[in-house]
Amino acid sequence: MLEIRGISSSRRWHKKKIWIFIGIFLFLVFVRISKGSLYKDFFYFISKPFWPGQFQKEVILKSLDQESLIELNLLKKDNMRLREILSLQKSSNNNNISAAVISRKTGGWWRQIILNKGLKDGVEIGSTVTGPGGLLGRVNDISLFTSSVTLLTSPESKLGVWVDRSKINGLMVGTGDDHASLILYSKDADIKVGDFVSSSPASSLLPPNIPIGIVQSINETLQSKKTAKILLLANPHVIDWVQILKVNI
Amino acid sequence: MNKFFTKKFSITSFIFIPIIFLLHPSWIGFLGVQPYWPLFWLLPWSMMNGSINGLVFGLFLGLILDSLTLDNNFSQIPGLIFCGFLFGRIKFHSDILVGHFRYGLICSFGSFLCGTLYLSQILFRNFSDTNFLMFIPGVKNILAEVFLTGLFAPFICSQLLRMFKFSRKKLR
Numbered sequence: 001m002l003e004i005r006g007i008s009s010s011r012r013w014h015k016k017k018i019w020i021f022i023g024i025f026l027f028l029v030f031v032r033i034s035k036g037s038l039y040k041d042f043f044y045f046i047s048k049p050f051w052p053g054q055f056q057k058e059v060i061l062k063s064l065d066q067e068s069l070i071e072l073n074l075l076k077k078d079n080m081r082l083r084e085i086l087s088l089q090k091s092s093n094n095n096n097i098s099a100a101v102i103s104r105k106t107g108g109w110w111r112q113i114i115l116n117k118g119l120k121d122g123v124e125i126g127s128t129v130t131g132p133g134g135l136l137g138r139v140n141d142i143s144l145f146t147s148s149v150t151l152l153t154s155p156e157s158k159l160g161v162w163v164d165r166s167k168i169n170g171l172m173v174g175t176g177d178d179h180a181s182l183i184l185y186s187k188d189a190d191i192k193v194g195d196f197v198s199s200s201p202a203s204s205l206l207p208p209n210i211p212i213g214i215v216q217s218i219n220e221t222l223q224s225k226k227t228a229k230i231l232l233l234a235n236p237h238v239i240d241w242v243q244i245l246k247v248n249i
Numbered sequence: 250m251n252k253f254f255t256k257k258f259s260i261t262s263f264i265f266i267p268i269i270f271l272l273h274p275s276w277i278g279f280l281g282v283q284p285y286w287p288l289f290w291l292l293p294w295s296m297m298n299g300s301i302n303g304l305v306f307g308l309f310l311g312l313i314l315d316s317l318t319l320d321n322n323f324s325q326i327p328g329l330i331f332c333g334f335l336f337g338r339i340k341f342h343s344d345i346l347v348g349h350f351r352y353g354l355i356c357s358f359g360s361f362l363c364g365t366l367y368l369s370q371i372l373f374r375n376f377s378d379t380n381f382l383m384f385i386p387g388v389k390n391i392l393a394e395v396f397l398t399g400l401f402a403p404f405i406c407s408q409l410l411r412m413f414k415f416s417r418k419k420l421r
Contacts, residue, residue, distance in 0.1 A: 021305070024309065025308075025309070028309050028312040029312065031312065031313060032312045032313075032315060032316045034316070035316050036267070036313065036316030036317045039267050039268075039271075039313070039316070039317060040271075040317070043268060043271050047272075103271045103272065104273055104275075105271075105318075106281060107275075107278055107280065107281020108281065108390050108393075108394065109318075109320075109323075109367055109390055110318045112318065114271065140319045141319055148319050150319050154319070154320070155320070155371050155375065155383055156319065175383050175386050176371070176383055176386040176387060176390065177385075177386035178281065237275075237281075
């Protein structure tokens with residue numbers, strides 16, 4: 001009698017165990033679909049005491065001055081060019097959001113940063129993220145308190161950029177390395193080592209004239225296109241504060 | 250509460266994997282690459298609980314870690330499922346010292362497997378245009394990850410295995 005009871009209770013427990021497993025599985029599927037918002041928000045709270053301090057701002061302000069000078073120069077040129085033809089796009093810097101980096105994956109397969117500003121602060125998917133030096137990436141996912149940014153070096157990142165000197169448009173792709181690669185779909189494209197690369201005024205994803213990087217080397221071995229290795233100006237390995245640009249393009 | 254943590258240590262430690270994955274402590278890294286953290290937990294878990302459990306928790310880990318990364322087109326699930334199943338078939342070694350180094354080799358192999366599966370997804374996805382640009386950084390990532398995972402596995406895995414065994418004894 002006792003044995004029968006034992007067997008039936010073990011079966012009941014076994015059934016219960018299966019339901020627990022199914023429950024965990026469904027919960028994890030929910031986590032997967034919600035892109036880990038719960039985890040990210042949890043991480044937001046536990047990492048709060050370790051966020052970068054205010055003293056970082058001084059270092060950043062110096063870099064920002066340098067960045068502003070380059071940007072100003074670019075904007076002047078762009079303005080003159082546009083006055084000659086037609087004004088195409090407008091951008092404003094009034095709606096920038098400052099955010100701290102709370103998680104950083106800048107090496108290996110995953111190249112992303114998580115910021116401490118999210119849906120409640122008005123961050124939107126697709127917003128541009130810049131740091132001292134220039135463009136870092138775009139917001140790809142948001143939770144209530146955090147936003148995740150795909151860096152320019154991620155294999156998922158593909159952006160339209162242009163070479164400032166010769167005014168050629170090209171596609172900048174992340175290669176999973178610390179550099180990005182610029183692909184120019186013309187064998188005769190005029191590009192030199194040291195050329196400055198910025199966001200394209202024709203891009204529908206980014207505001208124009210955000211500094212991105214400098215051409216470090218050029219590969220001309222391919223028949224139909226040129227590729228160039230780009231040294232990025234903004235270094236996500238060390239940046240602790242970034243700006244999220246809420247620009248209507 | 251304390252009792253719960255000691256008894257269910259294997260499950261509670263599972264929660265910390267995504268946190269350390271997000272934390273990404275750069276001082277441990279090599280060439281900007283981190284050890285493949287989930288394998289350190291998956292190996293002792295699968296060795297203790299068998300292939301099926303390893304496979305299921307490989308899937309669970311993959312689901313969580315995929316949700317934390319932004320790469321929608323690539324997944325860590327195939328590698329982790331395969332490793333979970335494979336690790337479950339490994340028996341304990343009687344010699345403690347040999348066992349220690351065995352963890353390093355097994356985790357290195359697992360990391361190589363996961364890295365290769367991930368790289369093949371990236372290459373397959375970008376087959377037409379930028380395939381050649383991603384191959385060399387990908388190989389570099391795999392090699393650095395294999396080295397680091399193999400280096401840390403003997404310390405972390407044997408400690409975790411001891412803790413899992415201890416918590417199981419307590420449970421009995």
